[in-house]
Amino acid sequence: MLVKLYGLPDSSQTLSRLAAAGISIRCALPPEKHKVVDWVRSNFSEAWASEADVAFARQPVSCFVAIQAKSLLGFACHDATCRNFFGPTGVDTNSRGKGIGAALLLACLEAMRHQGFGYAIIGGVGPADFYAKTVGAIPIAGSEPGIYRGLL
Numbered sequence: 044m045l046v047k048l049y050g051l052p053d054s055s056q057t058l059s060r061l062a063a064a065g066i067s068i069r070c071a072l073p074p075e076k077h078k079v080v081d082w083v084r085s086n087f088s089e090a091w092a093s094e095a096d097v098a099f100a101r102q103p104v105s106c107f108v109a110i111q112a113k114s115l116l117g118f119a120c121h122d123a124t125c126r127n128f129f130g131p132t133g134v135d136t137n138s139r140g141k142g143i144g145a146a147l148l149l150a151c152l153e154a155m156r157h158q159g160f161g162y163a164i165i166g167g168v169g170p171a172d173f174y175a176k177t178v179g180a181i182p183i184a185g186s187e188p189g190i191y192r193g194l195l
Contacts, residue, residue, distance in 0.1 A: 044165040044180035046129070048156040051178060054149040057142050061109075066116065068146045070154070071106040073099060079108060082115050083133070090194075091131040094123035107150045109134070109143045119147035121155055121163070125190050128166045129155070145177050152178060166190055 058068060071079055076099040084092035098106035098120035109117040117134035124130075129151055134144045155163050165174055166189060174180035188194075 044168050044171065044174050045183050046152060046163045046165065046174070046178050046180045048152055048160055048163055051149065051152055051156065054146065054153065057146045057149065061142060061146055064111070064141070066109055066111045066141070066143065068107060068109050068143075068150050070150075071099065071104055071108045071118070073104060075108070079106060079115065079118060083118060083131075086135065087131070087133045091133065094131050095120055098123045103154075105151075105154070107147050107154075109138075109147055111138075117143045117147055119144075119151045121151040124166065125164075127155065127160055127162075128164045128190070130166055144173070148174075148177060 061068065076096070080092050080095050080099070083095045095106055095118060098104065101122055105122045106118060106120045108115060116138040117132070119129070119132035121129045129148070132144065132147055132151075134147070152163055164183070165180055168174065171180075171182070
């Protein structure tokens with residue numbers, strides 16, 4: 044899916060609502076790499092853990108986290124498998140429905156916009172309706188399986 048980074052919705056209300064609930068969204072720190080990558084591996088997949096690992100190798104780090112009381116609730120990466128691509132991303136099953144996924148998505152897309160991109164690509168789209176509703180993402184015709192073609 045394709046997202047216009049110059050037309051992103053304002054994230055301040057979402058972030059304020061989460062902050063009031065004690066949930067912070069921020070860029071992950073290098074010393075947290077082992078914890079975040081292990082969490083992604085345990086809660087999602089080895090493939091996503093590999094992509095998160097690459098996001099920690101970027102400068103600046105291209106992995107964002109959602110944290111509440113020192114517990115990891117979710118993550119989102121960009122520029123992991125390909126430059127200018129958003130993903131992977133995931134939220135703990137018990138923490139879904141609170142706006143954490145939307146906040147993580149917006150944090151990554153805003154970081155991409157600040158790096159000078161006008162558009163972003165969401166690769167390996169799962170919840171297409173979520174992306175369309177949250178950031179106005181539109182499908183890119185003929186892009187399946189895209190960059191993941193031939194993946195082991």
